[in-house]
Amino acid sequence: MKTRLLTPADTGLAAEIIRNGGLVGIPTETVYGLGADGLNPGAVAGIFQAKGRPQDNPLILHIPEAGWLERFCKNIPPSAHALAGAFWPGPLTMVLDRRSNVPNRTTGGLDTVGMRCPAHPVCREIIAAADTPIAAPSGNTSGRPSPTSALRMLEDMDGKIDAVLDGGPCTVGVESTIIDLTCPIPRLLRPGGVTLEQLQDVLGDVAVDEAVTRQMKPGERPRAPGMKYRHYAPKAPVTVVRGDPVRTARYILRHMAGGDGVLCFAEFTGEFSGHPVQSLGPAADKGEQARRVFDALRAMDSTGAEHIWAQCPDDLGLGLAVNNRLNKAAGFHMIEV
Numbered sequence: 001m002k003t004r005l006l007t008p009a010d011t012g013l014a015a016e017i018i019r020n021g022g023l024v025g026i027p028t029e030t031v032y033g034l035g036a037d038g039l040n041p042g043a044v045a046g047i048f049q050a051k052g053r054p055q056d057n058p059l060i061l062h063i064p065e066a067g068w069l070e071r072f073c074k075n076i077p078p079s080a081h082a083l084a085g086a087f088w089p090g091p092l093t094m095v096l097d098r099r100s101n102v103p104n105r106t107t108g109g110l111d112t113v114g115m116r117c118p119a120h121p122v123c124r125e126i127i128a129a130a131d132t133p134i135a136a137p138s139g140n141t142s143g144r145p146s147p148t149s150a151l152r153m154l155e156d157m158d159g160k161i162d163a164v165l166d167g168g169p170c171t172v173g174v175e176s177t178i179i180d181l182t183c184p185i186p187r188l189l190r191p192g193g194v195t196l197e198q199l200q201d202v203l204g205d206v207a208v209d210e211a212v213t214r215q216m217k218p219g220e221r222p223r224a225p226g227m228k229y230r231h232y233a234p235k236a237p238v239t240v241v242r243g244d245p246v247r248t249a250r251y252i253l254r255h256m257a258g259g260d261g262v263l264c265f266a267e268f269t270g271e272f273s274g275h276p277v278q279s280l281g282p283a284a285d286k287g288e289q290a291r292r293v294f295d296a297l298r299a300m301d302s303t304g305a306e307h308i309w310a311q312c313p314d315d316l317g318l319g320l321a322v323n324n325r326l327n328k329a330a331g332f333h334m335i336e337v
Contacts, residue, residue, distance in 0.1 A: 003158045005150065006165040008122045015129035017162050018043075023050060025139045025153045026126055027167025029119040030091045030175050030193055031146040031294065032153040033062070033136030034161065035126070041105045044135055048105075050160045053142045058108035058224060060093050060176070061133040062116050064124040069115060072102050072133060079203055080181055086202050089119040091172050091193025095180040095224060106135055114224055116176055122167040138175060139164070145232045145297040145329070148173050152298060173291035174321045178224040179206070188212060189224040191321040193290070212324055215332045231328040234297045236261070238308045238330035242323075243337040245283045245311060251337045252309040261305030263296050263326075265289075268311070276303035280311065286318035293325055 006014055006024075014024045018035060021043045026035040034051060036043035038061045048055060061072060066084040069076060073096040080094050098113035107113050115133075118124060127134050138146035139153040147153035150166035157164065177192035179199060187207045188196055199206050241248040249268040256262065261276035265283035278296035281288030300308050310326050312334075313319035327334055 001159055001162070003154065003161055004163040005154070006163050008165070008167055010165060011122060011125045012129055014126045014163060014165050018126070018130045018134060019132065021046075022163075023047065023161035024126075025150065025157060025161060025164030026123050026134070026136055027120050027150070027165060027170070028062075028123050028136070029170060030172045031148055031170055032139040032150065032164070033123075033134075034139040034157065035062075035134045035136040037130070038062075038106050038133040038135035039101060039103065040132075041103045044103065044105045046161075047135060047137065050157060051137065051140070051142045053137065056108045057137075057142075058110055058114065059106050059135040059137055060114040060116050060178075061102070061106065062118055062123065062127055062136050063133050064117065064128040066117060068133065069096070072099050072113065073097060073115060074099050075182075077181055079186060082202055083179070083181075083199075084117070087194050087198070088117040089124065090117070091119070091176040092116065093176045093178040093190075093192075093224070095178060095182060095189065097182055112180070112182055114178060120167060122165065126165070143231060143233055145234065145294040146175060147298075148291070148294050152295065155298075171291070173294065174318075174325055177321070180209075180224070183207070191324050193318075193321070195317050196320055197317060212320070213327070232294065232297060232325050233329045233331075234300045234308060236300060236305050236308050238297075238310055238326070238333065240310045240312050240326045240330045240334040241337060242312045242314075242334060247337050248311045251335070252311070256309055257307065259304070259306035261300050261303055261308050263293075263300070263308065263310040265311050276300060276305045280322075283311075283313070286313050286322060289313060289322045290318050293322055297329055
């Protein structure tokens, strides 16, 4: 299969491919997604095959506006409308009770489905033109860092899918926040571009699922993407070091070996001469860290680093999402200093 590289002028063609059961890499504000007709079980099966994705890992349905929710979800609570009003279009996925027209293959056999209205205008154009909700997990081989550009997506998907539409670099850089609204207290399943603090401003109490900060146990069933399996991992093993940025930089310097690489805050890149280094951006700029983290992890693969050390922000604001992605990449191998 030859994978075509499309431009924003080709939204109609991208929608046609999806309507016909094909697979298209689509831009969103978070990461590039591997898009297919979310109501077509055969097309959805193609997503799992192209990514090598475990069958029990549910997919998110992307819609162009909140008015589509009633088509695919039932028992929609007032909190869903409040969140949609505050954060849609944007990097927020809501887990709701699904209607019977949403296939089991899309939901991983769950009675719920994740719903999102993305902010990227090209993505919404494609969904509206296809006139179907688009299932679109991150456009990478399962377990690898998510792509934040069309070229990064092609690294994993060239020859496996019909096309990738280049809509420019992603502005958020980490996947959407996922919140489960089927619980008595709304539950954060995955941190992302909408912060826990922002959710609390709208909802009040928000529980944080244990899988945000630890590896899921064997036999536990994921209620949302990114919960159960190792994700975002480069080829070399990763160790995350948390704490004051000066202390973590010193710790890494003392413990790293000759062939090791480092993901560090911009203030410390000069401390690691002779080692492969990727900057996460300034220590105080978590938005920049979110935009850079996946590309930095991918870039390490070309350096030959035998082991990767990573500085990490605190859990406040977007730091929780960056922290989660780095810890997933490290298999939760983390050191506090």
